[in-house]
Amino acid sequence: MRLLRLALDRYDRHFPLFDGTVKAPQGVDLQTFQVGQTVRLRDGEFRHERLLHEKEFEAAEFSFSSFLMAIDRGLDIVGVPIFPRRLFSQGLFYVRKDGDIKAPKDLIGRRVGLNAFQTTLSVLARGDLKSFYGIPWESITWCVSDQEKVPFTEKFGVRIHRLPRGCDLSLLLKNRELDAFIHPHPPASTALASHDVIRLFPNAMDEEKRYFDEVGFFPIMHIVAIRRSLSQAWPELPQILTSLFSQASSISSTYYNDPNWSSLIWAKLAYEEQTKHFNRDPWSNGIDANVKNIKMFVDYMKDQNLITKNLEISDLFAPASPDSSVRSI
Numbered sequence: 616m617r618l619l620r621l622a623l624d625r626y627d628r629h630f631p632l633f634d635g636t637v638k639a640p641q642g643v644d645l646q647t648f649q650v651g652q653t654v655r656l657r658d659g660e661f662r663h664e665r666l667l668h669e670k671e672f673e674a675a676e677f678s679f680s681s682f683l684m685a686i687d688r689g690l691d692i693v694g695v696p697i698f699p700r701r702l703f704s705q706g707l708f709y710v711r712k713d714g715d716i717k718a719p720k721d722l723i724g725r726r727v728g729l730n731a732f733q734t735t736l737s738v739l740a741r742g743d744l745k746s747f748y749g750i751p752w753e754s755i756t757w758c759v760s761d762q763e764k765v766p767f768t769e770k771f772g773v774r775i776h777r778l779p780r781g782c783d784l785s786l787l788l789k790n791r792e793l794d795a796f797i798h799p800h801p802p803a804s805t806a807l808a809s810h811d812v813i814r815l816f817p818n819a820m821d822e823e824k825r826y827f828d829e830v831g832f833f834p835i836m837h838i839v840a841i842r843r844s845l846s847q848a849w850p851e852l853p854q855i856l857t858s859l860f861s862q863a864s865s866i867s868s869t870y871y872n873d874p875n876w877s878s879l880i881w882a883k884l885a886y887e888e889q890t891k892h893f894n895r896d897p898w899s900n901g902i903d904a905n906v907k908n909i910k911m912f913v914d915y916m917k918d919q920n921l922i923t924k925n926l927e928i929s930d931l932f933a934p935a936s937p938d939s940s941v942r943s944i
Contacts, residue, residue: 742915
């Protein structure tokens, strides 16, 4: 019996991996652990370190930017083309309601807060500013509140200002110490002061639909990673993981058949509207369905000096990884 310990967050699309409805193949003991990206084992060690250094898991959800930096630096890691978290950047820019920032061009020369410079969302947002909106991200002062996980050399001329560790970006915005901030889950103070802090794009959903229509994908945030040494010792592992996530996809895709499944009253209507808009499954796994997204993000990382090599698809994935698209919800 081979032990397969899988660490990931408990998104609705992953419920079947936690509740036992997904069955591992014969000879594999699947143990799924709910481990958020910032849940520590001990001081300084998060989900990434627990996979690579502690070897506490055989597979784990991994920040895409951190994954690429680890590949670039030759660490014992390789990917499986399963992407458990995705986000658009547009709805995650926040500004003051009474401020003069009304469009991306107004960010030039301003101070924009981030958790860290190298997080996947930070990379995506800066890359989108330059590639999608024509705004050079280098023209902005980036104010970061957390320690960077992987050392890197800043691009020449880029301004990165270190804030007090763990400070509340929304309070700094309200106090005019920042002009904007970007955050995947804004501090509670933002919700409590929603009349003061608003999204840069007033109708973020429409802007994100426009982005999807033009670029053709829902941007990857996380990937499933394994140790390269383990993939060599257990070459079937990528296919096993792909099958497990595919089973979870098939099961979780039926959840919204019940209009009362979610505590959100209009969740089923929102799900139906999403299905109407997207001309293909925005959650597709597999290499083929995600090549354009992966290559764009690698270009963003290279432009931002976070990786030094021109990484190819073959550098990123275990040799036995499936090429075809696999539905994720």
